Amino acid sequence: MEPGPLGGSRPAERRPCLSSRLGADRAASASLLSAAGAEPGRRPLAVAAVLPAGGCGERMGVPTPKQFCPILERPLISYTLQALERVCWIKDIVVAVTGENIEAMNSIIQKYHHERISVVEAGVTRHRSIFNGLKALAEDQPDSKLCKPEVVIIHDAVRPFVEEDVLLKVVIAAKEHGAAGAIRPLVSTVISPSADGCLDHSLERARHRASEMPQAFLFDVIYEAYQQCSDYDLEFGTECLQLALKYCHTKAKLVEGSPDLWKVTYKRDLYAAESIIKERISQKICVVMDTKEGEEPVGHLLEEVLKSELNHVKVTSGALCHASGDLEQIISEQCYNFVCVNIMTSDFQETQKLLSIVEESNLSILYPVVVVSVHFFDIKSVPLSQKMEDLMWIREFAKEVRKRNILLCGLLICYPQDEQKLQESLRQAAIIIAALIKERNSGLVGQLLVA
């Protein structure tokens, strides 16, 4: 029942709220949202969210319920909580899990530093779980730290990619209409079978929509609907908007959602989610060099080649000296990939400094952080084998930082005097770095690769 500890931790992807990151029309909506509660004597609009997460994931074909399936070793539900948490105007998030999973859920909240989360016991069906969440928010519950919100969002634990944008839209529409829900165009034609298993008729695709999540309701409307509705509804119903219509005569406003709203249903969806998450955290690479040794051009050459070879990836550079604050800034902007240039082949000081900073930052709590320790060598002056021998300590070091979700690899780059060959080595290095960042496979940590 307790939210995660806060001491010293700053979960990643905490983003500035609303108007600073949304465009002009979204900023206008944001002010609508606060204006809605800004009449004299009223509090700002109070919004909470309920996440039913009591399902057993039978369609997934795996023994773990899908909301607890790991993606990059972190349970799916933690990504969904993260998506809701970063929306600062959602005050409370109530998660309904089965009794046997309450302890696991509390561990997840603690491990990943989730905030503003309350855990309640799920019912045997989706509607019963949502009802339990709503009850926990209703004011008449004794010993609850939760307050009854004006608007409640209902979302699925297995839709991790929900954006603030659509949450805002459904909340504003719910404030106005009493209920609102995200919809999407149908991917397949919907048909109605006859009793003998033949086609009776097909529905016109353009006149129908898939009802997705999130949905939002005036709390009093949906709570009333759940209190009124029949056992049959609670057992077999699937659609909250329908309950609001049937029991409160509230016609929900429908809001067009983006493809991101899709629900992790089958095993293939877990694969897709993992790929999307890997792609998202691979969009930035920071090339770290100690600026005190700025005379050395190889680091900058590598940075240039990374920029030209890896399209769509933002390559920045940061200095290691604490005073500049560069790196802290980059880390705070959620960069999960570092290429650390060590000037002397056998030297590891830069990488060690970087690893300390990354560890202190808690950056690796939510996602594995890739660190590639780069070392240049001139094949003519020292044999490659000697260089490799010098760098073998990286294996032990990688084992150590792996425990803190940091994936460390070494990369030796051949540094010939020949300009063309150097460019070839650097391009090869960029391909290897891209592979390490893209796959984020912990099986390769501690390896010393050669470009």
Add this chain to the structure above:
Amino acid sequence: MEPGPLGGSRPAERRPCLSSRLGADRAASASLLSAAGAEPGRRPLAVAAVLPAGGCGERMGVPTPKQFCPILERPLISYTLQALERVCWIKDIVVAVTGENIEAMNSIIQKYHHERISVVEAGVTRHRSIFNGLKALAEDQPDSKLCKPEVVIIHDAVRPFVEEDVLLKVVIAAKEHGAAGAIRPLVSTVISPSADGCLDHSLERARHRASEMPQAFLFDVIYEAYQQCSDYDLEFGTECLQLALKYCHTKAKLVEGSPDLWKVTYKRDLYAAESIIKERISQKICVVMDTKEGEEPVGHLLEEVLKSELNHVKVTSGALCHASGDLEQIISEQCYNFVCVNIMTSDFQETQKLLSIVEESNLSILYPVVVVSVHFFDIKSVPLSQKMEDLMWIREFAKEVRKRNILLCGLLICYPQDEQKLQESLRQAAIIIAALIKERNSGLVGQLLVA
């Protein structure tokens, strides 16, 4: 318009037909299928397939039409053709692509050795493309090598995971009912919006289904329907079953399909398809040793550890001497992963032999083949750096075989006398091998990894 060349090539995943691989009930269906055409004076049931592939993939958000998007460097449509081709009782496969893609389509057919494929020009809508495919199959077309089939399957180019099982079911049902189509339960509730963008009503999920592909028809039924139907149908319709109902009063039989039938629609579906394909070709590893040197136990030790560490992966071993035929058998069963044990650290003969056999087999035409060249070393007798130096030639060799879609890496395994440490090394080796096979990332070819 030409099918791919056949000389010397044997596309992978060509499987024995029907009854030999299907269970008792499927075998029964198979005999039904042949019985349907076995009356005196009649040919066996003639089945063809039409694949509309003229879409532009606007929902994907990428410039390449989705059916041509690469998965492991091979276009998606090639996987779908492969799925249809391996069903030996489908006589002709007609693919409809836009004029500008006909050349690309012919190259794909040639490069991946596809058979029984004819290419026709797509229309501007899905229905027009299907109609063009049907016209090519109709007997009255001059200079066509195609014959009018009794039953025609219609499938999507972007549903690559269709199984013979469901194709057989829709064909048998179409023979009996005139039309048949695969259906799936709805993932989301379907709703009907009112004109003002609010919820009018939601459909009962249990009484509706998503219409998927494949579908099958008596050729005369669906061809008649397309000849009769209006321009409006051809422009805006989405459902072939509906055309058969409307214009030929044929009520399609609905067949429950598996989740595999899903359609690659969004970018996330491409990610999912790639992961599924990678997973499928990672289910078998063959550990290759030269049996002439059978005294050496390390290879067998590694095999044992691979078996115990990699669950769900079938580990077999094969001998390199041509006479035994072991390896040819394993290759013919579509094993795409090889761990080649070289007895002497610096020796590469086993791996070279293996690479020749793999190249000759054409195994790597459809999927990248992973070869891990394993070398053992005793750290006490020779320094690691010396061993690594000895093996550096692997880089050049890997570059060479990469051109033929073979991904070669080296793996040095520390072989200490201490039993416990040896087990640790072997476990580490298994983790590295699993990573290389799972990711199949060409950026890491030629690297020499250390366990």
